[in-house]
Amino acid sequence: MALLTILTEKDPILRKRSRPVTEINDRILTLLDDMAETMRHAEGVGLAAVQVGVLRRVVVIECEPGQLIELINPVIVETSGLQRTREGCLSLPGKCGLTERPMKVTVEATNREGKHFCVTGTGLLAKAFCHEIDHLDGILYSDVAKKMLTPEEIRAGGADLES
Ligand code: ZN
Numbered sequence: 001m002a003l004l005t006i007l008t009e010k011d012p013i014l015r016k017r018s019r020p021v022t023e024i025n026d027r028i029l030t031l032l033d034d035m036a037e038t039m040r041h042a043e044g045v046g047l048a049a050v051q052v053g054v055l056r057r058v059v060v061i062e063c064e065p066g067q068l069i070e071l072i073n074p075v076i077v078e079t080s081g082l083q084r085t086r087e088g089c090l091s092l093p094g095k096c097g098l099t100e101r102p103m104k105v106t107v108e109a110t111n112r113e114g115k116h117f118c119v120t121g122t123g124l125l126a127k128a129f130c131h132e133i134d135h136l137d138g139i140l141y142s143d144v145a146k147k148m149l150t151p152e153e154i155r156a157g158g159a160d161l162e163s
Contacts, residue, residue, distance in 0.1 A: 001037045004052035009092050011053075018048070018055045024114050028058065032067040032070050032112060035060045044130040044162045048135035051091050059132040063125045070091045072103045073094070074109035074133055079126075086149070087127065087141045090163045096154045097145030105129045 007014055021028055031054060039047040039060055039102040059071040083101025088096045104128040108118050122128055131141055142148060 003041055004034050004038045006038065006042060006047075006051050006090050007053055009140070010141075011091075013053055013055070014091055014135075014140065016050065016052060016055055017138050018050050018057045018136040020057050021042075021110070022111060024072065024110070026057070026073070028029075029112060030151045031056070031058060032060060033156045034061070036068055036070075039090075042162070043144045045124065047090065048132045050122050050135055050138075059136070061125070061128045061132060063121075063128055069119060069125075070112055071107060071109040071119075071132070072111065074129070074136075075135055076105055076129065077108045078106040080104045083123065083127065084125065084146075085132065086157070087135045087145065089131070089141055090162050092140065093141060094154075095146045095148065097106065097142055099127075099141055099145050100128045101130045107133070 011062045031049060032146055033153045037048050038052060039148040044062050046061040057073045059074055079102035082100060083103045084100050086096050102125060104121040104122045106118055107129050
């Protein structure tokens with residue numbers, strides 16, 4: 001496995017739309033492994049392939065240690081409720097915003113064996129699904145945030161999501 005470089009806000013690649021994965025080959029499997037290692041090293045809870053410069057619809061999320069979720073071509077199929085919380089992003093280091101996200105999100109995706117599956121998350125996991133899938137369409141949380149926090153407000157309590 002290898003640590004990948006996480007791109008930051010000013011990199012124009014982050015604004016591009018990622019393409020679907022059409023074949024799960026060794027490159028995609030290596031990408032999944034490297035993304036998980038990179039996310040853990042950066043102490044994030046999620047990472048989209050575009051954040052490491054790969055324009056493919058691939059996401060890893062780990063909100064609970066050891067509970068890695070790998071999503072290939074993920075699509076949000078159902079949402080409900082509302083949460084208004086602090087959100088951050090590994091590509092926007094040092095920043096934090098207030099966002100409104102659904103409280104419960106169901107995602108349909110393909111796993112590394114090529115099988116379709118559905119996964120439902122609430123709270124932090126629901127927020128991570130929205131945040132990462134937005135990345136695949138070139139959207140950053142700062143685009144949808146109700147408010148970006150000042151450094152003083154951030155010091156009073158950081159984000160619970162860096163992804
Ligand atoms: Zn992010």
